[in-house]
Amino acid sequence: MLVPLHGFLKGDSLGLVVLVHDHDTMRRVVSSLQQAATCRVAPVPPDGLRVWVKGAALDPDLTVAQAGLEPLDRIDVAPNEVTR
Amino acid sequence: MLKRDEWLDLARKLDWSFSYVDEREVFPEVISGRPWLAQDAWKDWDEPYRTTYAEYVTNQHAKDVALDAVREAIGRVEDFQKHDASWLNGLKLHVATLPLAEFAAVVGNLRAGRFARDSAWRTTAALGALDELRHTQIPLLLMHDLVQWDPQFDWTHKFFHTNDWVAIAGRHLVDELLLTANPIEFAIATNFVFETGFTNLQFVGLASMAHHVGDRMFEKMVQSIQTDEARHAQIGGPVLQTVLKHDPAYAQYLIDKWFWRSWHFFAIVTGFAMDYLTPLKDRTASFKEFMEEWTLDQFARSLEEYGLKKPWYWDQFLDGLDQYHHMVYASAYTYRATVWFDLTLPGPEERAWLRLKYPNTWDRMEPIWERITERARQAGPGVEWYTHGVTPVAFCDLCQLVLCEGTTDANSARTYAHEGRKYIFCSEPCQWIFQTEPQRYAAHKSVVGRILAGEAPPNLLELVKYFGLTQEMWGKDVAGGSYPWLVNAKTNGA
Amino acid sequence: MTRRRTYSHLSQLGRKPSDYDIATSNLLYYLPRGFEIQSPLSDWYAKYQVGSRFQCKDWEAFRDPSETTYAKYTERQKNKEVFVEGLLRAADGEYDARLTSHWITVLDRVFAPMMFPVHGLQMVASYVGSMAPSGRIVVACALQAADEIRRIQRIAYRVRQLQSVHAGFGERAKSIWLTDVMWQPLRKVVERLLVTYDWGEAFVALNLVVKPIFDDFVTKQLGEAAMSFKDDVLSRMLFSLGEDCAWHRAWSTSLVSTVTKSAPEVESVVAEWMDQWRPSAQAAVYAFAPIVSSVVANGGSAELQSDVGPSSTSSGIYDSRGSRVS
Numbered sequence: 001m002l003v004p005l006h007g008f009l010k011g012d013s014l015g016l017v018v019l020v021h022d023h024d025t026m027r028r029v030v031s032s033l034q035q036a037a038t039c040r041v042a043p044v045p046p047d048g049l050r051v052w053v054k055g056a057a058l059d060p061d062l063t064v065a066q067a068g069l070e071p072l073d074r075i076d077v078a079p080n081e082v083t084r
Numbered sequence: 085m086l087k088r089d090e091w092l093d094l095a096r097k098l099d100w101s102f103s104y105v106d107e108r109e110v111f112p113e114v115i116s117g118r119p120w121l122a123q124d125a126w127k128d129w130d131e132p133y134r135t136t137y138a139e140y141v142t143n144q145h146a147k148d149v150a151l152d153a154v155r156e157a158i159g160r161v162e163d164f165q166k167h168d169a170s171w172l173n174g175l176k177l178h179v180a181t182l183p184l185a186e187f188a189a190v191v192g193n194l195r196a197g198r199f200a201r202d203s204a205w206r207t208t209a210a211l212g213a214l215d216e217l218r219h220t221q222i223p224l225l226l227m228h229d230l231v232q233w234d235p236q237f238d239w240t241h242k243f244f245h246t247n248d249w250v251a252i253a254g255r256h257l258v259d260e261l262l263l264t265a266n267p268i269e270f271a272i273a274t275n276f277v278f279e280t281g282f283t284n285l286q287f288v289g290l291a292s293m294a295h296h297v298g299d300r301m302f303e304k305m306v307q308s309i310q311t312d313e314a315r316h317a318q319i320g321g322p323v324l325q326t327v328l329k330h331d332p333a334y335a336q337y338l339i340d341k342w343f344w345r346s347w348h349f350f351a352i353v354t355g356f357a358m359d360y361l362t363p364l365k366d367r368t369a370s371f372k373e374f375m376e377e378w379t380l381d382q383f384a385r386s387l388e389e390y391g392l393k394k395p396w397y398w399d400q401f402l403d404g405l406d407q408y409h410h411m412v413y414a415s416a417y418t419y420r421a422t423v424w425f426d427l428t429l430p431g432p433e434e435r436a437w438l439r440l441k442y443p444n445t446w447d448r449m450e451p452i453w454e455r456i457t458e459r460a461r462q463a464g465p466g467v468e469w470y471t472h473g474v475t476p477v478a479f480c481d482l483c484q485l486v487l488c489e490g491t492t493d494a495n496s497a498r499t500y501a502h503e504g505r506k507y508i509f510c511s512e513p514c515q516w517i518f519q520t521e522p523q524r525y526a527a528h529k530s531v532v533g534r535i536l537a538g539e540a541p542p543n544l545l546e547l548v549k550y551f552g553l554t555q556e557m558w559g560k561d562v563a564g565g566s567y568p569w570l571v572n573a574k575t576n577g578a
Numbered sequence: 579m580t581r582r583r584t585y586s587h588l589s590q591l592g593r594k595p596s597d598y599d600i601a602t603s604n605l606l607y608y609l610p611r612g613f614e615i616q617s618p619l620s621d622w623y624a625k626y627q628v629g630s631r632f633q634c635k636d637w638e639a640f641r642d643p644s645e646t647t648y649a650k651y652t653e654r655q656k657n658k659e660v661f662v663e664g665l666l667r668a669a670d671g672e673y674d675a676r677l678t679s680h681w682i683t684v685l686d687r688v689f690a691p692m693m694f695p696v697h698g699l700q701m702v703a704s705y706v707g708s709m710a711p712s713g714r715i716v717v718a719c720a721l722q723a724a725d726e727i728r729r730i731q732r733i734a735y736r737v738r739q740l741q742s743v744h745a746g747f748g749e750r751a752k753s754i755w756l757t758d759v760m761w762q763p764l765r766k767v768v769e770r771l772l773v774t775y776d777w778g779e780a781f782v783a784l785n786l787v788v789k790p791i792f793d794d795f796v797t798k799q800l801g802e803a804a805m806s807f808k809d810d811v812l813s814r815m816l817f818s819l820g821e822d823c824a825w826h827r828a829w830s831t832s833l834v835s836t837v838t839k840s841a842p843e844v845e846s847v848v849a850e851w852m853d854q855w856r857p858s859a860q861a862a863v864y865a866f867a868p869i870v871s872s873v874v875a876n877g878g879s880a881e882l883q884s885d886v887g888p889s890s891t892s893s894g895i896y897d898s899r900g901s902r903v904s
Binding site: 008010013016036037041042072074076 | 410411412414415418449451452454455456458459470471472473474475476477478486487488492493495497498499506508532535536542
């Protein structure tokens with residue numbers, strides 16, 4: 001199932017709508033959003049980035065479904081060490 | 085001849101007590117506005133201009149003759165062709181948002197001409213409707229011949245008829261502010277906040293830049309319009325005064341709501357023009373400086389005069405003043421095919437100026453422009469797509485603009501569930517406006533909502549068609565990526 | 579691709595667009611798309627505009643026969659006002675002192691209170707404009723409302739002039755409007771017009787019935803009475819104000835013929851509304867017959883015309899003077 005998410009990449013100027021599969025991992029979500037913002041935000045190695053939801057960094061191996069993400073939820077992609 | 089004040093009041097105070105119908109039937113609250121007060125509460129309504137009909141048509145005719153003379157002298161296509169390309173794109177942005185919004189204001193003023201609660205107010209509003217008709221027709225006529233030369237000027241008329249995301253946001257604002265507002269909300273929102281609070285940005289600020297650029301046509305047009313606005317904006321004060329007496333919380337609410345909504349509009353239309361589309365040498369001040377001088381000081385003063393508080397989100401607003409339009413501009417540049425005007429890539433000198441004017445925040449924007457610049461250089465002139473986004477962007481469910489509030493580090497967008505539906509807002513004030521009157525806003529579908537509902541296509545190339553744009557029309561880089569500073573790698577724009 | 583010569587919505591015009599085409603076409607973007615917000619007035623528009631029986635397939639087909647743009651309007655009206663100002667300058671103290679006391683009594687009762695009903699007509703014109711489904715109708719209504727402001731202000735000005743010579747003149751204008759039996763039928767019509775919210779009915783009642791009858795009374799009957807009392811200034815002033823009313827009638831006639839051409843079935847709707855409004859509008863003007871008769875008895879030549887139109891129409895739509903409008 002496709003899940004549209006409101007994605008915010010740290011360093012970007014706006015929110016985007018990224019379409020991911022419910023079986024995609026957070027690692028995949030990170031690279032989708034990086035790709036979507038690539039003309040504004042230079043990609044950094046994705047390993048240092050995490051998907052953040054409601055202040056918590058999600059495990060990169062977690063899938064969208066496992067993370068309980070639903071359509072139009074907000075996710076942030078930011079460095080691992082950042083606390084939000 | 086008699087002096088105006090010897091006879092005018094006879095013609096201005098014409099309310100009477102109805103015998104054959106009920107006052108509440110003649111002025112239903114839904115269309116007259118609240119607080120609903122008997123006519124007696126409004127009977128001292130007055131404004132300082134007190135223009136007579138004869139003065140009105142005489143003065144207005146003289147203004148039109150003067151403007152016509154300017155048009156005759158410098159209104160030809162060749163005259164426009166002389167201007168800087170980027171300035172002309174600021175002009176396209178302005179003239180698209182102007183005429184049909186002004187016409188919505190004709191309708192709003194006519195409603196006040198019928199349902200405002202005092203005859204002098206109604207009469208001033210009816211003449212206000214004529215002013216707004218003038219502001220509809222002048223730009224339509226002035227820009228008409230330019231479509232032969234540059235098809236993007238077609239959007240002078242077309243803009244509000246399209247599903248372009250800026251047009252959706254524009255209608256969302258204008259429908260509520262001008263087209264369907266009751267006379268009380270109209271007077272406070274349009275006359276007091278929008279016209280008194282903000283339009284000097286255009287009339288003084290942008291006019292001074294037009295003067296520097298040498299665009300006398302635009303300068304004279306906005307100055308001529310300003311003289312009308314200054315007069316009919318006076319409707320707001322006395323209405324606010326009466327509402328304050330009877331329902332001060334509602335008055336404060338209208339101020340807070342409409343200051344925020346107006347701010348977003350001007351941040352984009354005027355912010356883009358002043359800080360990006362006006363050639364560097366012609367910028368007389370930054371958008372923020374004009375806002376501080378012409379909006380904040382004056383607006384804060386007049387709020388104080390009325391015993392009103394600054395809007396509760398004032399600190400957030402001040403933060404945004406340093407940031408918001410920069411966030412939107414960078415976003416719009418990389419989605420320029422979704423608008424009807426071209427955008428400029430700020431070069432090293434422009435960015436140095438922006439850093440100077442926005443010392444606290446510009447460093448956050450800088451990496452974005454470095455990235456765009458790097459890609460523009462890699463792509464070379466004429467390649468638009470390499471510096472253009474392809475993923476759909478998200479929109480605020482209140483202002484319908486891109487989610488650009490907050491900073492590049494911490495975007496202030498917030499999600500919110502209401503009656504089983506999920507909404508997203510760019511900022512706390514937008515959410516607050518929504519939550520205060522959800523019945524007004526909850527049913528609306530943003531562009532994203534339309535895509536998800538299958539009403540609009542998800543693919544960006546298809547989506548721009550839904551926006552009403554064709555390749556001929558859609559926004560491009562003003563210089564087609566050919567900037568002298570871009571070829572020299574050593575001046576990497578940093 | 580052929581070279582663009584005009585805005586895209588005018589490209590099918592087949593001729594060079596006039597200023598009127600450019601400045602008045604397709605100005606209402608909310609039709610038919612609706613509003614982006616659920617306005618408290620959404621239901622009002624649904625009921626009184628979209629739900630009106632006054633319907634037309636193509637509202638944009640309507641054109642004001644005078645093609646009045648803002649610039650054209652202010653020029654035209656400025657010139658009229660120069661003319662009227664010349665007249666009023668002539669009405670100095672000596673002129674006003676020469677008017678007979680009988681005529682002054684008539685004016686005190688019939689002329690001075692007129693500002694109130696005309697303000698009602700101004701309000702209804704504004705209303706019709708705010709609800710009209712075509713930009714060109716909005717424009718015509720806005721200008722018509724302004725014309726009524728003109729009429730009110732010229733009456734007020736003249737009242738003040740007369741007051742300076744005839745003490746107390748016009749001071750009872752409001753109480754006459756509120757209590758004088760002669761004014762009550764008109765007051766009832768105006769008050770009912772104010773609560774007629776179907777925009778089509780409001781337009782028909784105002785511009786095809788009430789105004790033609792009332793404006794005729796003001797311009798012709800009162801104007802002729804003024805002539806017979808050697809009040810040339812008033813007669814000529816009313817003539818100038820009557821020119822505005824003639825334009826209101828002209829654009830209204832054009833609107834009705836646009837509508838009935840596209841939707842013949844609307845003809846009967848218009849006729850029905852006209853039939854409903856005509857008797858009370860006529861009665862409102864007939865109520866002034868006693869004073870106009872007394873004008874005649876005092877040597878004036880004016881009399882109230884009885885040819886205010888057939889009381890019902892079996893074929894076609896007539897304005898209230900009996901002129902066929904479709």
